[in-house]
Amino acid sequence: MFTPVAGVIEEVLNIFATALDWDGEHKLLHARRTALLSALLAEEICPDMTEELLRAGLLHDIGAIGLTDHIIHLFGERNNPRVFAHPWRGGVMLSLMELTKEAEIVRYHHEAFDGTGYPLGLKGDEIPLGSRIVGLADYVDICLYQNPEITKARLEDQFRDNPQFDPKLVDALFPLLTPDIWGILHDSEAITEELRRFWLKERGLKDKADELDQLDLVVEVLAQIIDCRHTYTAGHSYRVSFYSVGVGEALNLNQEELRKLRQASLLHDIGKLAVPKKLLDKPGKLTAFEWRIVKQHPVLSRELLAMAPFFADIAPIAGAHHERLDGSGYPDGLKGEEIPYLARIISITDAFDALTSNRPYTKNLTVEAAIKVLQKSEGHFDKEILIASVPVLASLGNEIWRYDTA
Numbered sequence: 001m002f003t004p005v006a007g008v009i010e011e012v013l014n015i016f017a018t019a020l021d022w023d024g025e026h027k028l029l030h031a032r033r034t035a036l037l038s039a040l041l042a043e044e045i046c047p048d049m050t051e052e053l054l055r056a057g058l059l060h061d062i063g064a065i066g067l068t069d070h071i072i073h074l075f076g077e078r079n080n081p082r083v084f085a086h087p088w089r090g091g092v093m094l095s096l097m098e099l100t101k102e103a104e105i106v107r108y109h110h111e112a113f114d115g116t117g118y119p120l121g122l123k124g125d126e127i128p129l130g131s132r133i134v135g136l137a138d139y140v141d142i143c144l145y146q147n148p149e150i151t152k153a154r155l156e157d158q159f160r161d162n163p164q165f166d167p168k169l170v171d172a173l174f175p176l177l178t179p180d181i182w183g184i185l186h187d188s189e190a191i192t193e194e195l196r197r198f199w200l201k202e203r204g205l206k207d208k209a210d211e212l213d214q215l216d217l218v219v220e221v222l223a224q225i226i227d228c229r230h231t232y233t234a235g236h237s238y239r240v241s242f243y244s245v246g247v248g249e250a251l252n253l254n255q256e257e258l259r260k261l262r263q264a265s266l267l268h269d270i271g272k273l274a275v276p277k278k279l280l281d282k283p284g285k286l287t288a289f290e291w292r293i294v295k296q297h298p299v300l301s302r303e304l305l306a307m308a309p310f311f312a313d314i315a316p317i318a319g320a321h322h323e324r325l326d327g328s329g330y331p332d333g334l335k336g337e338e339i340p341y342l343a344r345i346i347s348i349t350d351a352f353d354a355l356t357s358n359r360p361y362t363k364n365l366t367v368e369a370a371i372k373v374l375q376k377s378e379g380h381f382d383k384e385i386l387i388a389s390v391p392v393l394a395s396l397g398n399e400i401w402r403y404d405t406a
Contacts (some may be wrong), residue, residue: 001378009053009214010199011308014192015270017058019304023070030072030141031058032191036184037137039198040176041169046129053130054198056094056105060134063106065089065229068277075142078118097221105130109138114163137175139165144185152177192307223266226273229280233269236353237403241265243349246392249374251345251385261342264314265319268346271300295330298322321346323378326379344382348374348389351381356397367397 006404017031033056042050064071077083093109094100108122108131115123128391136159143155156174159165177185216257223237244265248258263292273281275297279290286294302319307312320343323329325336329347339347355370365373371390372380 008310009218009312010058010195012215012218012222013055014195015304015307015311016062016273018059018307019270019273019300020065020089021070022300023072027188028070028072028145028189029185029191030145031061032072032188032195033141033185034058034060034134034137035145036191036195036198037140037173038134039195040181041133041137042171043198044172044176045169046133050198051215052099052101052105053133054195055099056102056109056130056134057137058195058346060090060106060109060138061086061104063087065225065273066277072142072145084118092192093221093225093392097216097218101130104128105134107131107279109134111135112164113166116164132169135388136165136169140173142226148186150247152182180360185239217264219263222270226267226269228271229277233357236357237269239353240268240346240349243352243389243396244345245397247345247349247385247389250388250392254313257342260314260317260344263311264317264342265346265349267305267311267314268318268350269296269297269316270304271297271302274300276302296324301332316340317343317346319343323347323349324380326380328380344385345389348381349393351377352389352393352397367394 014032015056017035018027021028021031035054038053038057042053046053061071064074064083067074067082067086071083071086074080074083087107087110091103094103094106103150106126108120108127111117111120111122111127111131112135113124113127113132115121117127140159143150143158159170159174161167162170184194188231200274220238223241224235226238227233227238241262244261245258248261253261275294278288281293282290298319299322301321304317305315305318306388317340320332321335323332323334323343325344326338327333327335350397351372352370355373356367356378358364371393374386374393375390
């Protein structure tokens with residue numbers, strides 16, 4: 001049974017930020033370092049803003065999703081329309097999650113104190129305090145990324161008398177970078193633990209039932225954002241969730257099982273955030289090496305979701321959505337009962353949505369044709385679940401098809 005814990009929303013945002021910071025085979029620390037530096041500054045000069053600054057720091061670059069390279073490689077390329085628009089786009093995304101304070105911070109985090117920033121060219125106190133803090137933290141981390149061996153003294157020299165940053169914030173930040181904090185900034189696990197200390201302190205060790213409604217909303221929006229990264233999968237996670245819950249109800253699953261099924265199906269492809277976009281959008285056939293990379297996305301989904309204690313029960317479900325009953329699936333070649341029951345449902349609904357959606361390598365099938373393909377895939381799917389799925393997919397699939405083609 002799911003028990004709410006302190007920092008529910010923060011844990012989810014940390015998972016998402018970690019996924020966004022996967023740069024090919026490398027795990028960057030950009031979002032988490034920006035969040036930690038922002039929280040440290042907030043605790044010092046505006047303690048009542050610590051929570052929203054921590055969240056805004058984690059997702060300050062969410063608007064850059066869909067770029068072919070990680071945004072850190074495109075720093076300074078404001079002539080790129082998508083780079084120029086990413087602060088504003090990120091603000092819109094956070095507004096959809098009802099994170100309104102965080103949305104304002106993210107919207108203006110690339111404005112500069114001297115008016116040379118973007119997208120609006122605001123200056124001085126025209127820029128919200130939270131945006132000035134995240135903007136400073138963001139640039140400090142970019143410097144750390146570009147020169148991992150830089151000393152604190154040399155880093156500080158780069159910011160002294162730099163007109164782009166609020167001098168009061170610069171004065172406040174660097175004394176906070178103690179040797180302990182400096183070490184934490186270079187240690188992935190230590191950063192997450194320090195961030196967790198902040199949100200536990202801010203929210204208290206108490207029941208978080210008041211956050212559950214917002215958690216559902218955040219998960220839904222994040223699922224939409226996951227799908228936005230890949231040109232051909234808009235709406236995929238929502239549809240898979242829609243179909244999966246319908247099948248689960250037909251199988252008389254209880255409310256707790258339906259909750260797990262819904263969350264696992266919404267987030268089953270979160271691992272694709274760590275797969276290079278050029279592979280996901282490649283119009284031709286993938287090479288053997290490229291296919292091996294793409295096939296790792298269920299593993300990444302499992303690892304990312306396992307980071308949060310309250311997602312521990314759905315992590316193995318999401319990680320097994322490409323397994324097949326006869327052992328021919330991936331990533332682990334599981335067979336029969338080795339595959340979690342709820343994952344066997346998602347394997348069917350995920351395959352159905354893939355068959356009925358346009359992809360770079362194939363045209364979509366009609367609902368009826370897709371169901372026939374599933375029925376002929378003997379040995380791939382749980383027979384009992386497939387029998388229960390057919391009328392559900394026929395009904396809901398045609399409903400979605402009519403909506404999409406209206």
